[in-house]
Amino acid sequence: MDKKRRKFVGDSLKTASAVGLGSLVMGLYARQSRAIAAQAIRPPGALVEDDFLGACVRCGLCVRDCPWDTLKLAQLGDFVALGTPYFTARKTPCEMCEDIPCVVACPTGALDHRLANINDARMGLAVVIDEEGCIAFQGLRCEVCFNVCPVQGKAITIDTMSNTRTGMHAKFIPVVHSSDCTGCGKCEQACIVDGESAIKIMPIKLAASGGSPHYRMGWEEKEKAGKSLVAPDAEHKYNLPEGLEYDHAGKGLIKKGLIKNKETLNDPVNKLRQPKKSNSSPFSSNPLDTLNQKGGL
């Protein structure tokens, strides 16, 4: 009997350690699959990735109820955790159905049923990832992503930026705002460049930085306080050597009078951004204006 028991204990130990070893490998594999693949754009309402992988049973009911065939279940060999739903925005973005059928279908709550307004979905975040590829950054007018965005005018805005190549034009570049981007991927699908899109949806965890809470933005603090916190609030002055001025079109410090058409050589973007003059201060709020005024300082 004792021998039998000893054999039993011995066998059990052997089995346990073999299975334990297997589980260790398995556990490491599970940890690794938790690392978020850049391709894993989840359906609307998906819990944060860690919770999602604990809740989703990989049934595909969300896939079945998506009227646009947007969602797929990850297959063995895909980069996304096996069996979980995701979509590839470049091919088939989420059409942001008002009744969000994918969420309604989910039997586990891996897609959060509290999501009532599709505009609150945060499937990912669009990122203009290839500025060299995006033609807007080259100074061409495009704005296709801006125009297809379902959260129009909010999730993507077009900001202007000086075109330093011509020195006289603006670039109209797309800027994504995490406050409104749902990560639907319509922009990624529509982007006019060949192959991979210049604007891509990425899992929020990969796309969004932690921000810089330890920095105070002077202008914001100023607005909050209603006055400047640094006293006195001195205007910036350029102390240029006599007889010289600054050419913003790229020539830099040059002899006075060499700049031909001062109006067009002004930075157009700064002009656009210039607040309407409301005070009668002799100084313009834009120091460049002062600089470029006839006679200068």
Add this chain to the structure above:
Amino acid sequence: MVANTKIGLLPGKEAIQAKGWLKAHKWLILRRLSQITILGLFIISPWIAKETEIWLIKGNLASSLVLDILPLTDPYVLIQSLFAGTIPIFTGILGAFIVALFYFLIGGRVYCSWVCPINIVTDIAAWLRSQLKLKGGTQINKNTRFWVLGFTLLLALITGTIAWELINPVSMVFRGAIFGMGLAWGVIIAIFILDFIVSRRVWCGSICPVGTFYSLLGKQSILRVNAHQREQCDDCMDCFLVCPEQQVIKTPLNGASKGFHSFIDSSQCTNCGRCIDVCAEDVFRFETRIPFKKNTIQNLDNKHLEN
């Protein structure tokens, strides 16, 4: 015919002679039909829905919706989800309850022999082994599966994810057939090789935690195989040779003298009914039993005591 002359014949030959091929394969055929129908329904439902807007069944074994109303959820995957620290919503819990109740009544491992697609693979491997008269191989302790089951739950707890679902061949293959296989074919081949080369019935009999979970679920099931005419047994061993869980047959079949009743009590019996098929003497049949009665000397089946 004397029992011993049959040894060496392939199992089931005798039954085919006695009952005809169809009757000697009755439960096997029904089982395959069941397995293929269930998988098939999942596969063709989207097509039918496209034409008629009627969804017969949607999803896969992990969770599904029958006729857009009845939710079904695999209780094993839901329990892993619980261990991973998530509380599923009501639909999921209700679905798991319905499925659990079903298997609780008709036998947990009915899942194995009537639903699971891997069973077809392991059955073929075992059949090939018997055709080629392959013997032996590396034995793996049959209790390993309980450890595996335990560790899948532990892993869910530690990783906070349903870790087992990353490699579970059962769901991988079933889901693959419906939603796209990817490289899951490789897993089918791996299990086939394991069962064909390493040793008989290794995967389902020693490792798979899915079958193990369902065996625990069906411990008190009402539907069981009964060796109701065990006195007719001529020791041909055919039932033993075809049974995927051979150890379950011995006591009920030969234990009359020791006072054991004739129901195959073990929850590892998959209710596949293959023993019924291959027995030329019609020793076995499906029967219902009063649950919660253990096969102990105290709960004797009096009829068999008298024999």
